[in-house]
Amino acid sequence: MDKYELKRGGFRIVLLVALETLKTRLLKAMFFPIIFTLSLIDIVIGTLAYYLMAIFVEGGMNRYISAYGITYPEYLLVAIIGDILAGLFLYSFYEAIGMGYWGCETDLYITSPVGLKGMIMGSLLTSLVWNTLAVFTLLSFAAILGIPLHLENLPQVLEVLAIGLLPFLGLGLISASTFTLMNAKQGSPITWAINIAQRILSGYYFPVQLLPGFIRPLSYILPHTYFYEALRLAVSKGIWLHSYYHLLHPLLIQIAILLPLGVVLFKYSLIKAEKTGDLSRWT
Amino acid sequence: MSKDIVIVNNVYKSYPKYKRFGPGTCLGQAHWILATIFRMRKEGVVEALKGVSFRVKRKEIFAIVGPNGAGKTTLVKCIGALLLPDKGYIEVDGVNVVEEPLKAKKRMNLVGSGYWGGFDWSLSLEENLQLFALLYGYDFKEAKRRAKEVLDIVGLSHKAKDNPTKLSSGERQRLALAKGFIADVPLYLIDEPTVGLDPVFAKQIRDYIKTEMKKRGITVIFTTHFMHEAEYLADRIAIIKDGKIIALGTADELKAKFTRGKVVEIKAYNVYEDALNKIKSIEDIIHIDVFHRSYGAETLLRILTRNPLETLNNVLDILLMYSSTILYANISEPTLEDVYRAIVGEEYG
Numbered sequence: 282m283d284k285y286e287l288k289r290g291g292f293r294i295v296l297l298v299a300l301e302t303l304k305t306r307l308l309k310a311m312f313f314p315i316i317f318t319l320s321l322i323d324i325v326i327g328t329l330a331y332y333l334m335a336i337f338v339e340g341g342m343n344r345y346i347s348a349y350g351i352t353y354p355e356y357l358l359v360a361i362i363g364d365i366l367a368g369l370f371l372y373s374f375y376e377a378i379g380m381g382y383w384g385c386e387t388d389l390y391i392t393s394p395v396g397l398k399g400m401i402m403g404s405l406l407t408s409l410v411w412n413t414l415a416v417f418t419l420l421s422f423a424a425i426l427g428i429p430l431h432l433e434n435l436p437q438v439l440e441v442l443a444i445g446l447l448p449f450l451g452l453g454l455i456s457a458s459t460f461t462l463m464n465a466k467q468g469s470p471i472t473w474a475i476n477i478a479q480r481i482l483s484g485y486y487f488p489v490q491l492l493p494g495f496i497r498p499l500s501y502i503l504p505h506t507y508f509y510e511a512l513r514l515a516v517s518k519g520i521w522l523h524s525y526y527h528l529l530h531p532l533l534i535q536i537a538i539l540l541p542l543g544v545v546l547f548k549y550s551l552i553k554a555e556k557t558g559d560l561s562r563w564t
Numbered sequence: 565m566s567k568d569i570v571i572v573n574n575v576y577k578s579y580p581k582y583k584r585f586g587p588g589t590c591l592g593q594a595h596w597i598l599a600t601i602f603r604m605r606k607e608g609v610v611e612a613l614k615g616v617s618f619r620v621k622r623k624e625i626f627a628i629v630g631p632n633g634a635g636k637t638t639l640v641k642c643i644g645a646l647l648l649p650d651k652g653y654i655e656v657d658g659v660n661v662v663e664e665p666l667k668a669k670k671r672m673n674l675v676g677s678g679y680w681g682g683f684d685w686s687l688s689l690e691e692n693l694q695l696f697a698l699l700y701g702y703d704f705k706e707a708k709r710r711a712k713e714v715l716d717i718v719g720l721s722h723k724a725k726d727n728p729t730k731l732s733s734g735e736r737q738r739l740a741l742a743k744g745f746i747a748d749v750p751l752y753l754i755d756e757p758t759v760g761l762d763p764v765f766a767k768q769i770r771d772y773i774k775t776e777m778k779k780r781g782i783t784v785i786f787t788t789h790f791m792h793e794a795e796y797l798a799d800r801i802a803i804i805k806d807g808k809i810i811a812l813g814t815a816d817e818l819k820a821k822f823t824r825g826k827v828v829e830i831k832a833y834n835v836y837e838d839a840l841n842k843i844k845s846i847e848d849i850i851h852i853d854v855f856h857r858s859y860g861a862e863t864l865l866r867i868l869t870r871n872p873l874e875t876l877n878n879v880l881d882i883l884l885m886y887s888s889t890i891l892y893a894n895i896s897e898p899t900l901e902d903v904y905r906a907i908v909g910e911e912y913g
Contacts (some may be wrong), residue, residue, distance in 0.1 A: 301695055308686045386684065391646055393699035394670040464582060555648045555665070557579060558641060563676045563755075 302403020377404030451539025575652030
């Protein structure tokens with residue numbers, strides 16, 4: 282064995298570093314406890330605002346969402362939770378690189394034998410913890426308000442998550458690659474564009490069928506449209522995604538295109554960063 | 565095992581130069597969209613390294629000196645596998661840096677200078693160093709022990725529980741060095757080891773590199789702007805300019821090769837501009853430094869010349885002709901700084 286090989290197995294050391302990075306990121310989040318608490322309150326206040334809005338427009342909206350068999354507050358809650366879970370994949374890779382770069386952490390990792398893997402994994406774990414916390418906060422809040430959680434449909438929901446989140450993983454990797462490929466260090470234009478489009482076009486606030494006909498084709502490009510629809514059907518009616526081909530097939534096509542493209546572009550962006558030194562703050 | 569720990573062969577590296585957009589942060593979100601579009605447009609290429617080749621022996625202390633923008637840091641980054649060269653071959657301890665960068669990084673430690681270099685502001689100094697030890701594969705117990713040990717070495721034990729934000733720039737540099745000392749590796753790459761340090765601590769760091777690292781058989785490659793530091797520490801020195809190594813050897817070899825002359829030092833009162841202009845026109849002078857003290861009344865002339873005796877006589881004649889009072893005159897050997905200025909100085913390059 283090489284004298285300078287790492288003391289333990291490669292993956293274990295990456296995992297160890299990732300956990301340490303998670304600890305660091307959480308410590309950072311707790312470093313300003315008031316901001317940390319306020320951001321949790323922000324989730325609740327945001328949801329409360331949506332909830333109140335949902336109650337106000339419920340009468341008018343119910344006739345458009347009657348096919349789902351749920352109330353409008355439930356309809357909106359599923360979209361909010363779906364958005365948080367999709368965001369985990371959509372934003373976390375870019376955030377991992379961006380936070381590392383602007384916090385000068387990337388220099389620490391790229392000068393070490395572990396490389397960026399530890400930092401990216403640690404950052405993803407942080408987002409996972411944070412987003413899970415946000416989802417649980419929302420579900421608890423919903424339970425307090427008396428919104429039914431349909432826990433009996435959990436297996437169907439998990440299937441939707443397992444398949445429906447994969448296109449976002451691809452998009453998230455593409456978005457992260459813009460950090461070096463497009464030199465987009467102040468924010469990814471891809472996630473920015475997707476975020477704007479999905480709010481209007483994906484059925485987040487209202488069913489896609491309410492959109493004018495000439496805009497509607499754009500909705501069918503977004504993975505959000507299928508993901509939210511599948512999630513709502515799974516939550517409200519316990520429908521399995523694998524039996525709903527008109528949602529499953531578009532998602533599988535998007536996975537087949539976006540995931541390999543994301544992996545290739547992300548890998549290429551890291552290679553480019555090694556050539557240009559784009560991820561280092563050391564000049 | 566090869567006697568050379570580092571082999572750099574014909575390395576080329578160029579950077580794209582991007583168009584910049586800004587300032588204009590008042591534009592809010594539109595600013596970053598415009599900035600991103602602007603940054604995508606290349607403006608040209610900066611050629612940082614143009615065919616650099618050299619070898620460093622095991623246990624050698626090797627200095628890289630050169631003017632700002634000469635390519636020193638780019639060279640160190642390429643050896644440290646932080647940057648891939650466009651062309652050429654780099655080997656560290658038998659490992660091809662371009663093909664196996666992570667394997668190469670296990671054999672070296674890269675210490676930056678004057679930059680935050682990965683210190684997390686939310687962690688204490690001790691925790692920061694522990695994290696870095698973990699990155700080198702040590703377990704938690706060993707990482708903790710090493711963190712304490714290196715904080716002792718750099719004299720920051722009393723601040724172990726503080727955050728890096730509470731450190732002065734000198735202390736930050738010491739922390740960067742502590743990070744460097746945490747792993748047992750055969751090669752250290754140190755960028756400007758004493759920049760920003762007070763003279764007492766700068767000497768301690770130099771002595772540590774000179775004695776302790778030498779004793780432990782560690783090879784050190786460092787960059788510096790301080791010629792006395794390079795002369796004191798380095799077994800060999802490479803002078804780099806415009807991305808090319810223009811001189812390489814021991815301090816004595818460089819002096820012998822590049823300065824066929826000596827230094828004439830003269831201290832005098834009332835050295836007027838006319839006298840100085842006349843002195844500057846003496847033929848054998850390679851370069852001249854003029855230092856004024858006491859509101860300009862006392863002047864020290866430091867003249868590197870090919871013909872010391874004749875230059876001394878000529879300068880004394882000129883000064884006396886202009887009614888200056890001579891306080892002191894001496895002829896000495898040139899320093900490495902004289903060599904550097906003779907080689908790098910634009911007018912004599």
